[in-house]
Amino acid sequence: MILTPGQAGDNPQLLPLLDEIHDIEVDEQKVRVGRVLADKAYTHPSTRQALRTRRIKATIPERADQIARRKTRGSAGGRPPAFDPDLYKLRNVVERCFNRLKQFRGLATRYAKRAAYHRAEIILACIVLHLR
Template identity: 65%
Template sequence: MDGEGIGRSRGGLSSKIHLAVDGRGLPMSVLLTPGQDGDNPQLLPLLEAIGVRRRGAGRPRCRPEAVLADKAYSHPSTRAALRRRRIRFTSPERTDQKARRAARGSAGGRPPAFDAAEYRRRNVVERCFNRLKQFRDLATRYAKRAAYYRFELLIAATILWMR
């Protein structure tokens, strides 16, 4: 990460934590970005950082079966990239995308598939954020340098895995 990972967002100077979490709510991949950076460009690097060891010999598995994400990650380019990698993607469509599709009429195409029952499981990610924020250093970001803050995130994630 370049710089200190602090950028100006609506709430002032901040940084964003991007998490990839398994079905049990344990972090698999962590990215730290400045507050003004968009969420959508971070999804593919976040997924590329995942590596799950296989039983026996072989390369680590790096392609999840499904991705559940919030509206910030819902973009046609992201959907196309995940479709090429044969990864199921469940995310609500953003209102501006709905309006653009409606304005184009029949040329706007069909809306992307959305499984509301599967999307309810996304709270596992929010619960993981809550567990990480139990660590006081992470909740208030006492670390001045982005590298130190990222290491604190990784240590907290390791502790969650060891519990």
């Protein structure tokens, strides 16, 4: 988990987050990220290129402006990125998790002024949800 200011974008934090996940071991085996399911905020070409260099598959829908720009360029615009709508439906698990976390009033309104306290609240809420 990476905690950022509220006005910060999510896309710049994707690669640092993947770097942190890359160092995690589960049952004495290194975890490898094989696929990223993300919304349109992560569809920037540089993000897709970075995922390709890391050999991570991406299921990210294209934004309408990117589709239009690719089509105006004609054959020079390249082909559209692969997208599996059935696999993308699994992303609702993440959205449901955010909704469950927002049931904790302190998280939803962010009463904690310090980032360390807010991060601790998130971790405690995750533990509570996991134990339920």
